[in-house]
Amino acid sequence: MFNQLGVIGCGLMGGSFALALKQAGLVDRVVGYSKSPSTLEKARRMGVIDVAAESALLAVSGADIVLIAVPVAATERTLLAIRHMVTPATLFMDVGSTKLDVVNAAKRVLKDRAQSFVPAHPIAGKEQAGIDHAEAKLYAGRQVILTPTSQTDPVMLQKATDVWAAIGCQVLKMRPENHDAAFAAVSHLPHLLAFAYFSAVANQPAGKDFLQLAGPGFRDFTRIAASAPHVWRDVLIANRDEVIRQSALFRSVLDEFETAMRDGNAEALEERIRQISQARGRWHLSGPKTTGSSGSR
Amino acid sequence: MFNQLGVIGCGLMGGSFALALKQAGLVDRVVGYSKSPSTLEKARRMGVIDVAAESALLAVSGADIVLIAVPVAATERTLLAIRHMVTPATLFMDVGSTKLDVVNAAKRVLKDRAQSFVPAHPIAGKEQAGIDHAEAKLYAGRQVILTPTSQTDPVMLQKATDVWAAIGCQVLKMRPENHDAAFAAVSHLPHLLAFAYFSAVANQPAGKDFLQLAGPGFRDFTRIAASAPHVWRDVLIANRDEVIRQSALFRSVLDEFETAMRDGNAEALEERIRQISQARGRWHLSGPKTTGSSGSR
Numbered sequence: 273m274f275n276q277l278g279v280i281g282c283g284l285m286g287g288s289f290a291l292a293l294k295q296a297g298l299v300d301r302v303v304g305y306s307k308s309p310s311t312l313e314k315a316r317r318m319g320v321i322d323v324a325a326e327s328a329l330l331a332v333s334g335a336d337i338v339l340i341a342v343p344v345a346a347t348e349r350t351l352l353a354i355r356h357m358v359t360p361a362t363l364f365m366d367v368g369s370t371k372l373d374v375v376n377a378a379k380r381v382l383k384d385r386a387q388s389f390v391p392a393h394p395i396a397g398k399e400q401a402g403i404d405h406a407e408a409k410l411y412a413g414r415q416v417i418l419t420p421t422s423q424t425d426p427v428m429l430q431k432a433t434d435v436w437a438a439i440g441c442q443v444l445k446m447r448p449e450n451h452d453a454a455f456a457a458v459s460h461l462p463h464l465l466a467f468a469y470f471s472a473v474a475n476q477p478a479g480k481d482f483l484q485l486a487g488p489g490f491r492d493f494t495r496i497a498a499s500a501p502h503v504w505r506d507v508l509i510a511n512r513d514e515v516i517r518q519s520a521l522f523r524s525v526l527d528e529f530e531t532a533m534r535d536g537n538a539e540a541l542e543e544r545i546r547q548i549s550q551a552r553g554r555w556h557l558s559g560p561k562t563t564g565s566s567g568s569r
Numbered sequence: 570m571f572n573q574l575g576v577i578g579c580g581l582m583g584g585s586f587a588l589a590l591k592q593a594g595l596v597d598r599v600v601g602y603s604k605s606p607s608t609l610e611k612a613r614r615m616g617v618i619d620v621a622a623e624s625a626l627l628a629v630s631g632a633d634i635v636l637i638a639v640p641v642a643a644t645e646r647t648l649l650a651i652r653h654m655v656t657p658a659t660l661f662m663d664v665g666s667t668k669l670d671v672v673n674a675a676k677r678v679l680k681d682r683a684q685s686f687v688p689a690h691p692i693a694g695k696e697q698a699g700i701d702h703a704e705a706k707l708y709a710g711r712q713v714i715l716t717p718t719s720q721t722d723p724v725m726l727q728k729a730t731d732v733w734a735a736i737g738c739q740v741l742k743m744r745p746e747n748h749d750a751a752f753a754a755v756s757h758l759p760h761l762l763a764f765a766y767f768s769a770v771a772n773q774p775a776g777k778d779f780l781q782l783a784g785p786g787f788r789d790f791t792r793i794a795a796s797a798p799h800v801w802r803d804v805l806i807a808n809r810d811e812v813i814r815q816s817a818l819f820r821s822v823l824d825e826f827e828t829a830m831r832d833g834n835a836e837a838l839e840e841r842i843r844q845i846s847q848a849r850g851r852w853h854l855s856g857p858k859t860t861g862s863s864g865s866r
Contacts, residue, residue, distance in 0.1 A: 345835070395784040399850075415782065444782075457770050458783035462790040465762060468823040471845050473754050476818060484855050485712065485741075486755035487692040491854050492789040493759040498849040505839040512830040519827065521773060523820075526765040530816065533809040538642070542802040548768050552795040553696075557788055558781050 273298040273435065278335035280328045280350055282306040282315040284397060284500075285367045286341030287406025290320050292439040295408040305331035315403050332357040337365075337435065344368040345506040348377035355381055363431050364389040369455060369503070370510040371419040371448035379421070387425040390432040393417045393451065394441065395459075401500035412440035413559045419448040442559055456514030461522065463496050463504055464515060470497040570595040570732065575632035577625045577647055579603040579612040581694060581797075582664045583638030584703030587617050589736040592705040602628035612700050629654040634662075634732065641665040642803040645674035652678055660728050661686040666752060666800070667807040668716040668745040676718070684722040687729040690714045690748065691738065692756075698797035709737035710856045716745040739856055753811030758819065760793050760801055761812060767794040 277299045279286040286304070293299040304321030305328050306312040315321045325331035332338050332354045340350050347366055351358075358364060368374045371391050378386045396414040398405060416436045420429050433443045446454070473479055508515060532540045574596045576583040583601070590596040601618030602625050603609040612618045622628035629635050629651045637647050644663055648655075655661060665671045668688050675683045693711040695702060713733045717726050730740045743751070770776055805812060829837045 395782070397786075399846075414784070417782070454775070454779045454782050457773070457776075457779045458787050461770075462766065462787055464826055465766060465823070466790060467842055467845050468826050469759065469762060469819050470849055471841070472815070472819040472822040473758075474845075474848055475822075476754070478751070479754075482751045482754045483852055485692065485714070485751050486852075486854070487711070488854065489694075489793045490755050490759055492792050493763060494849055494852075495789050496786045498846050499842075501839045501842040501846055504842050505835050508826070508830050508838060509833055509835055512833075516827055516830065518769070519823070522766050522769040525769040525772075526762070526816070529761055529765050529805070530813055533805050533813065536806055536809075538802050538806055541805060542798045544768070545764055545796075545798040545801050548764050548771075549696075549795050549798055551771050552767055552791055555780055555783075555791075557783070557785065 273438065274337045275300050276335045276337075277302045278325075278331040278333075278338040279304045279321060279341060280331055280338065280354070281341035281346075282311050282321060282403050283341060284401050284403070284405050284410070285394070286339055287315060287318075287320045287403045288396075288408065288410035289339050289341065289367070289439075290315075291406055291408035292411055293435070296439055298435065298438055299337070303331050303333075303335065311403055318403065318406075320403060320406055328353045329357055332362070335362055337363045337431075340364065340366040342366075343502045343506045344370050344373060344510050347374050348381060351377060351381040355385065358382055358385045358388065360385075360388050360425065362388055363428050363435075365392045365432055367392060367394055368510075369393055369459065369507045371417075371451045373510040375419060375421055375448045379423075384423075386421065386423045388428050390424060390428055391419045391421075391448065392432060392436070393419070393455070394436070399495060399498040399500070401503065409440075411436070414441055415559055416441040416443050417451055418443060418445050419451050420445060421448070452511050453514050456511050456518045460507055460511055460515045461518040463499060464508060464519065465522070466494055466497040467504070470494050570735065571634045572597050573632045573634070574599045575622075575628040575630075575635040576601045576618060576638060577628055577635065577651070578638035578643075579608050579618060579700050580638060581698050581700070581702050581707070582691070583636055584612060584615075584617045584700045585693075585705065585707035586636050586638065586664070586736075587612075588703055588705035589708055590732070593736055595732065595735055596634070600628050600630075600632065608700055615700065615703075617700060617703055625650040626654055629659070632659055634660045634728075637661065637663040639663075640799045640803045641667050641670060641807050644671050645678060648674060648678040652682065655679055655682045655685065657682075657685050657722065659685055660725050660732075662689045662729055664689060664691055666690055666756065666804045668714075668748045670807040672716060672718055672745045676720075681720075683718065683720045685725050687721055687725055688716045688718075688745065689729060689733070690716070690752070691733070694796075696792060696795040696797070698800065706737075708733070711738055712856055713738040713740050714748055715740060715742050716748050717742060718745070749808050750811050753808050753815045757804055757808055757812045758815040760796060761805060761816065762819070763791055763794040764801070767791050 305325040394416040600620045602622040691713040
């Protein structure tokens with residue numbers, strides 16, 4: 273399907289994409305670049321990439337598919353570094369958890385070359401970041417959202433759709449604004465709440481003792497609080513307007529709960545929890561097939 | 570170890586305790602009572618109990634160990650119903666997630682008979698409530714907190730310790746006040762936040778579409794939002810002072826996060842998330858052994 277994949281950023285996401293394409297026989301050669309020389313060398317030794325490039329630009333050279341897998345705030349400077357090699361013949365994608373900022377960066381930097389750039393967000397990951405945790409199956413059974421713009425070449429959009437489908441993803445298309453609103457609600461806010469909650473519990477005087485008593489509910493509720501700092505720093509800033517809007521909705525429901533608790537209004541609490549419990553009981557993870565794996569995001 | 574177990578409340582917790590004692594060969598006969606005749610009949614047909622009693626009092630009659638496994642707000646009226654059969658020779662325990670309210674109810678109702686009552690809170694469960702989900706292994710590998718009072722007979726406390734240990738629990742002893750403060754932090758607040766969060770996401774205009782896009786992080790973060798309404802209604806009211814105090818701590822950390830997001834303070838956000846992510850990465854579920862099961866609470 274492709275001759276050469278260029279991966280910029282050899283972490284969990286980039287490394288797993290390279291492994292998935294290799295395992296599926298979709299690419300002959302992978303050239304990688306990482307700003308960390310030790311990561312780059314490790315990716316090569318692990319066989320995730322075949323060739324270590326000395327720059328992002330050199331990782332793009334000769335590639336017919338390029339994946340930019342860096343924290344979202346680094347997307348613009350990555351595009352700046354490679355813009356002279358962005359041609360209509362090569363498919364460019366990213367994996368950022370926010371899309372409007374990425375689309376705007378692409379418009380600013382690539383201008384009329386943005387036609388071959390297909391912004392992508394695979395709903396996959398795990399809280400252990402880095403090349404050590406990369407695996408070919410990371411994306412299998414997951415959804416991937418593509419957010420094409422008016423400039424996006426339909427041929428490239430189809431190629432992007434095909435490659436994600438070929439590694440086991442269900443491919444959806446959305447407007448970047450709608451993507452960011454939805455993921456503020458279902459992903460970015462939960463991360464923010466898990467960070468704030470874990471910090472509040474752990475940093476109180478008896479926090480250490482309390483944590484010893486925490487059970488399986490706590491374990492699952494806080495799993496995403498172990499997520500990668502450089503990834504979530506960028507996501508929470510890039511999508512802050514939507515995340516803060518979702519947080520306000522959450523706070524107002526929390527206020528209602530606390531009012532019912534203060535009033536000792538058992539009936540209202542039970543009715544409310546019953547609706548939530550039933551709706552959550554009916555909810556199931558979407559995707560092309562059910563998997564038992566435990567990714568993040 | 571015991572001749573006859575009386576179980577009042579044949580749901581997930583009571584049913585699983587009966588099954589665990591039977592499987593461990595710790596009891597000869599189980600007499601159960603449920604206010605729901607259909608639940609009681611099902612418990613008997615499933616072999617969870619051997620005899621269905623027509624009242625709580627009759628479930629206590631002849632027992633040398635009694636487990637009260639009802640929502641915490643029903644503890645006082647259960648004790649009222651059985652108080653004439655509460656003797657120093659029989660071990661009485663509950664399984665409530667809050668302890669100060671239970672201890673106070675026992676003092677009020679049992680007065681000087683409270684010596685054989687050992688308040689207990691096993692840190693186990695799952696979000697599917699009811700006798701259908703009862704299992705002998707529910708408590709294996711979990712912690713159980715006993716909150717004896719000044720009245721508690723040390724012999725009974727030892728018996729209680731032994732029976733929980735015999736079904737695979739790590740037994741801890743705490744003051745009821747300390748128990749309630751700790752579990753407000755590590756269990757009750759996460760349930761409240763998960764309820765409020767799920768409700769806020771699901772009940773907004775685009776909520777249904779958003780939920781289709783949610784991934785594994787959302788799945789784990791909201792698992793406890795499917796918990797039993799009648800259990801959590803009572804817990805959130807019984808322990809409201811501590812829960813609201815913990816919620817205030819959480820809200821103030823959330824405020825700090827949102828301020829850093831609004832200010833675009835990437836450095837502060839990253840540093841904060843790094844501390845949290847590392848601390849959460851180091852945290853592990855406590856218990857006598859590691860289990861792969863996925864209980865609740």
